[in-house]
Amino acid sequence: MIRRSKISKWATSSAIIAAGVLVLAACGGETTTTAPSAAAPAATEAPAASALPATGSGELHLYSWTDYIDPAQLDAFTAETGIQVILDTYDSNETMLAKIQAGATGYDVLVPSDYMVAQMIELGLLENIGVNTLPNAGNIKANLVDVYWDPGRIYSAPYMYGTTGIGVDTTDPAVSGIASWKDYFAAGSVAGNSLDVLKDQTELVSAALRAGGVAPADLCSTDKAQYAAAQELLSTFKPKVIDSDGGIERMVKGSSKARMAWNGSVHRMTVENPNIQFVYPSDGLNLWADNFVVPVGAPDLENAKIFINWMMSPEQAGVASNFSGYDNGIIDSDPFMNDSLKTDPGVVVPADKVALISPTPSCSQEARDLYTEVFTSWQSGQ
Amino acid sequence: MSKLRAHRSQGRPGQASSWLATPTLIFLILVILLPLLITVVYSFLSQPTLGTGVKWVFSTDAYRQIFVQEKLDGTTAFDTRYLKVLWNSFYYAGIATITTLILGIPVAMWIATRPVRFRALLVLAVTLPFWTSVLIRTYAVRQLLDETGPVGGFLKIIGVGNSYQILYTPWATIIGLTYTFIPFMILPIYASAERFDFRYAEAGYDLGAKRWTVLRRIVIPGIRPGIIAGIALVFIPGLGSFLQPDMLGGGKTNMIANVIANNFGQARNWPFGSALSVFLLIFTVLFVLMVTTGARSRGDQVRLI
Amino acid sequence: MSAVTTSRPRRRRVNLRNFPLFRGTSIAVLVGMYLPLLLVVFYSFNQNRLAQIWTGFSFKWYDFVFHNDDILRALKNSLIVAVVATILSTLLALGAALGMLRMARSGRVFAWGLLGAPLLIPEIVLAVGTLGFFLTIKVPLGHVALILAHTAFCIPFALLPIRARLAGLDAAPFEAATDLGANEWAILRRITLPLLAPGIFAGALLAFAISLDDFITSFFIAGPGATTLPVYIFGMIRSNVTPAVNALSTLLLIFSATLLLAVYLLNRIRGNK
Numbered sequence: 001m002i003r004r005s006k007i008s009k010w011a012t013s014s015a016i017i018a019a020g021v022l023v024l025a026a027c028g029g030e031t032t033t034t035a036p037s038a039a040a041p042a043a044t045e046a047p048a049a050s051a052l053p054a055t056g057s058g059e060l061h062l063y064s065w066t067d068y069i070d071p072a073q074l075d076a077f078t079a080e081t082g083i084q085v086i087l088d089t090y091d092s093n094e095t096m097l098a099k100i101q102a103g104a105t106g107y108d109v110l111v112p113s114d115y116m117v118a119q120m121i122e123l124g125l126l127e128n129i130g131v132n133t134l135p136n137a138g139n140i141k142a143n144l145v146d147v148y149w150d151p152g153r154i155y156s157a158p159y160m161y162g163t164t165g166i167g168v169d170t171t172d173p174a175v176s177g178i179a180s181w182k183d184y185f186a187a188g189s190v191a192g193n194s195l196d197v198l199k200d201q202t203e204l205v206s207a208a209l210r211a212g213g214v215a216p217a218d219l220c221s222t223d224k225a226q227y228a229a230a231q232e233l234l235s236t237f238k239p240k241v242i243d244s245d246g247g248i249e250r251m252v253k254g255s256s257k258a259r260m261a262w263n264g265s266v267h268r269m270t271v272e273n274p275n276i277q278f279v280y281p282s283d284g285l286n287l288w289a290d291n292f293v294v295p296v297g298a299p300d301l302e303n304a305k306i307f308i309n310w311m312m313s314p315e316q317a318g319v320a321s322n323f324s325g326y327d328n329g330i331i332d333s334d335p336f337m338n339d340s341l342k343t344d345p346g347v348v349v350p351a352d353k354v355a356l357i358s359p360t361p362s363c364s365q366e367a368r369d370l371y372t373e374v375f376t377s378w379q380s381g382q
Numbered sequence: 383m384s385k386l387r388a389h390r391s392q393g394r395p396g397q398a399s400s401w402l403a404t405p406t407l408i409f410l411i412l413v414i415l416l417p418l419l420i421t422v423v424y425s426f427l428s429q430p431t432l433g434t435g436v437k438w439v440f441s442t443d444a445y446r447q448i449f450v451q452e453k454l455d456g457t458t459a460f461d462t463r464y465l466k467v468l469w470n471s472f473y474y475a476g477i478a479t480i481t482t483l484i485l486g487i488p489v490a491m492w493i494a495t496r497p498v499r500f501r502a503l504l505v506l507a508v509t510l511p512f513w514t515s516v517l518i519r520t521y522a523v524r525q526l527l528d529e530t531g532p533v534g535g536f537l538k539i540i541g542v543g544n545s546y547q548i549l550y551t552p553w554a555t556i557i558g559l560t561y562t563f564i565p566f567m568i569l570p571i572y573a574s575a576e577r578f579d580f581r582y583a584e585a586g587y588d589l590g591a592k593r594w595t596v597l598r599r600i601v602i603p604g605i606r607p608g609i610i611a612g613i614a615l616v617f618i619p620g621l622g623s624f625l626q627p628d629m630l631g632g633g634k635t636n637m638i639a640n641v642i643a644n645n646f647g648q649a650r651n652w653p654f655g656s657a658l659s660v661f662l663l664i665f666t667v668l669f670v671l672m673v674t675t676g677a678r679s680r681g682d683q684v685r686l687i
Numbered sequence: 688m689s690a691v692t693t694s695r696p697r698r699r700r701v702n703l704r705n706f707p708l709f710r711g712t713s714i715a716v717l718v719g720m721y722l723p724l725l726l727v728v729f730y731s732f733n734q735n736r737l738a739q740i741w742t743g744f745s746f747k748w749y750d751f752v753f754h755n756d757d758i759l760r761a762l763k764n765s766l767i768v769a770v771v772a773t774i775l776s777t778l779l780a781l782g783a784a785l786g787m788l789r790m791a792r793s794g795r796v797f798a799w800g801l802l803g804a805p806l807l808i809p810e811i812v813l814a815v816g817t818l819g820f821f822l823t824i825k826v827p828l829g830h831v832a833l834i835l836a837h838t839a840f841c842i843p844f845a846l847l848p849i850r851a852r853l854a855g856l857d858a859a860p861f862e863a864a865t866d867l868g869a870n871e872w873a874i875l876r877r878i879t880l881p882l883l884a885p886g887i888f889a890g891a892l893l894a895f896a897i898s899l900d901d902f903i904t905s906f907f908i909a910g911p912g913a914t915t916l917p918v919y920i921f922g923m924i925r926s927n928v929t930p931a932v933n934a935l936s937t938l939l940l941i942f943s944a945t946l947l948l949a950v951y952l953l954n955r956i957r958g959n960k
Contacts, residue, residue, distance in 0.1 A: 092647065092648045094434070094647060094648040095647040095648060097433060097434050097650070098434040098435075101434045101435050102435065119432060119433065122432060123432055123433045125433075192547075199633050201648070201649075224454045224455070224456065227454050228454040231454060240547075241550050242632060242633025242634055243632060243633050253530055254530075255528070255529055255530060365431045365432070370454070372649065373451075373452070373453075373454060374454070376463060377463065379636065380462075380463035380464075380466055380467070380636075382633075382634040382636075
C-alpha cells in the first residue's frame, strides 16, 4: 500500500466523488415534468466571451441561505471591486422561489440547489449569463460541468456541494452506534431521546425510503407501497427538535446528541467539539450542490457576473469552503482550504463511502405530492 | 346665517367634516379589505405544478384538502391532521388565556387598589415589555427555558435536571404565549378595575360576606367588561400566533399560523394556505361577534379598541 | 378614594381593598415579566460564542453589532419604514378621529370595524393576504410595499391616544369659537389641533414603536434590500445564535423603553383639567 499524503488523497477523493456525481446524476434523480436538456432552449447561443471588468460600481443584491457566505469575504469583494454587496437570506429553496415569484425583483444573485435550478430554468426565471464563457469558467471541476440541472453550465456556477448524513456525539452510548438511517430512526423512536432532525421534507422522506431499502433510482417513483412503508417507519419517530437551523449550537453544547445534518455543519460542530463525527448512513445518503444564478430582470447584471466570476477563483472558493465547512466545485482551491477541512472524513469522502452517495431526488409533482403526504402525516403525529 | 349653521351642527367638540375620514377609510379598504378578499379568492384557485403562486383556475381542492386525505393505500379518508392543528391552536391559546386571566385579575386589582401616585408607575411597568418586539420577548423565553439556561441549571442543582425538558414541548409554547399576552389581559382589566366603585364591595363586607365571596360575586362581575376585553385581546391574537410555536415548540408544536406560513413558503401551496387563513378569519370574526353581542345583551359596555 | 373602614368594631384594621395572595401574585408576575428580558441583557455580555454558557464579561458583541454592515442596513430600513409609516398613519388616524364624530351611525360602525380590523385580525392572515394582493396588482415587494402595509396596521394604534384625547376635550372653547363666528377650518386649525397635540404625538410614538417591532408582515413583504431589523434578527436566531443577538435585543429594549418613557412623561405634562 503506497502511503499518499493527505492532500493528494483529498484530490483523489474529490475526483472519485465528483465522478460519482456524474454517473449517478445521469441515471438517477428524475427531474420535473420536462427533461432538462430539452428545457434549456436558449442554451444554444451563449453570449460571446467578453473581457469581464475587474472592478465595478454600485450594488449587488445577493440572496442566499442564512449563514452560508462569509461576510468577511463579501467585504473583501467590495474592497477589491468597489461593488457594495447587500445580503438577504432565506431558509429554504422554496421560500426563495416564493419570494422571487411573488415579485421580489431586485435580486441580482441567488443560490439555489440543484433541483431548484432545474425548476427555475423551466419556469424561465433565470438569466442566460453564459457562465461557461466567464474568464474563470475553466476552474470548474470537470465533473461538475455537465450536470443534469444545467448541462454545460450556462445559467449556473457551482458554489458548495455536500451530503446530508448524521452528526453523532460519539461519547453518548444512546447514539454512538448509529450507522444507518434505520438506526437513526430507531434511536429517534425511543422516548426522551436527544435527536434532532432537519425540517426538510425531501431529506426526511428520502431518508425514510432509504431506510426501507429503496434504491436510489426509485426515490422518485410513484409506487405508493414504498411510501406507505416509509410512513409506517416514521410513525414512531419522535425526535427532540425539528429544526433546520440552530443545530450547530445545540450539538456543540450537548443539548442534542445526534442530528440529521449537512456535512458542512457537522464539520463546524467537529471543530468546536471533536467528539462529534459525521456518519455516512449505510443505507445511502443524498448529495446536493448549490449554485450561483442570476434571475431574469436583475438590476445589476454586470456586477452579478463580476461576483460570480470572482467566486469561481480558487482562492475565493477556498475561503468560502473554510467558512461554510463544505467542499467546493473549483479546482486548485486546496491550498486555500483549512487543514481541518481536508482531514475531516465528513468533508473528504473516504473511498469506501463513495458508493453510498446519490443525488438528492428531484421528483415529478406526483412523486412530490407523495413526499408531502408522508411528511404532513408525520408532522401531525408529533 | 353662519351662527345658525354653527348652532345646528353643534355636536361633539373637535368634530370636523366627515370627509376628513374618507382618505383613511379608502386606504384601509385598499390595504386591509382587498387583501382579505384576495385571500378568499386565492382559496378557490389551484396550485401550479411548478413554482409558487396560484394558477387562475377555479378549484375547491384547497378546502377539500383540509378535510379529506388521499391515503397511501389508495383510500380517501376524513383528514384529521389539519383539524388537529386547529384544535391545538384553540387549546394552546385557550390555556394561555385562562392562565393570563388567573394571573391578570389579581395584578389588575392590586394595581387599582394602590395609592394613585403608584398606579401610573405600575401600569408603566406592566406596559414596558409590550413595547418590545415579540421576537425579542420570545427569544428571551427560549433562553430562560433552555436546559443550559438558569431554569435548567437550577433544576440540575436540585437533582431533577435529567428529566427536565420544557423547551421544545407544547408547554414551552403555552408559557411563551402567556408571557407575551399577559399585558393584554392586565391592562383592560385594570381599566375596568380603576372605574370600579369599591363601595359595592364594602357593602358586601357590611352584610357579613367573606373576602372570597365579595371577590366572586361583587368585584369580578363589576370588572366584567375588562375581563371580556382581555379575553378577546389574548385569545384572538393567541390563536393566530406564529413566533411562539415556531421558536419554542421545536418544530413540533404547529399552530395554524405555522401551517399557513409553511404553505406560503416551503410547501408552496398558496390556495391551501389561503383556505386555512379563511378558516382562521371566520373563527376570529365569529368570536368577536360572540363577545360583543353577548356583552351588549347584558348591557355591558365592551370596547375592544 | 381612601381605605374606609365601617363603623362596626373590628379586631384589627384591615384594608378592605386587599385580597389574599393578590400582592404576592402581582409581585411574582412583575418579576416574571422582567426576568427573561434581564437574562437577555445578562447574556449579551457573555464572552463565549455560545450565548448561554458563561465564560466571562465582554463588550465584544456590542462592538460586533455596531460594526456590522448588514445590521446597520437593516436598522436603516426599519427606521425609514417606521418614520414614513408613522407620519402617514398618524395623519390618517387624525382624519378618521375628527371625521367620524359627525358620521351617521351606520357609517360609524363600518368605520370602526375597518379601523379596528388590523388589531383583531391575526397578523398572519393579513400578511399573506397583503402578499397576494401586491402580487395581483403587480406592486413589487420592497420599501414601498412595506410602508403601505405598515401604515395600515399602525393606524389603529395611532388612533387610540388621539381618540382618548378627543373624547376628553372640554366643549367650552369650541362653543366660544363658534359663538364668535369662526368657521370649521379655523376651529380645526387653531383650537382642535393644538388641544389634540399631545394625543397626536403619543399616537405617533405608539405607531412608530409598533412599526419598528413588526415581524410577520415584514417577513412576508420585505423585498431585496428591504430586510428590517426584526426579520434580520430572526435570521440570526435561525442560523447562528451568538450573544450578538442578545446585544442587539438589549439595544432595542433600551430604545423601546426610552420611547415609552417619553409617552409616559407626555401624558404627565398633558395639563389635565
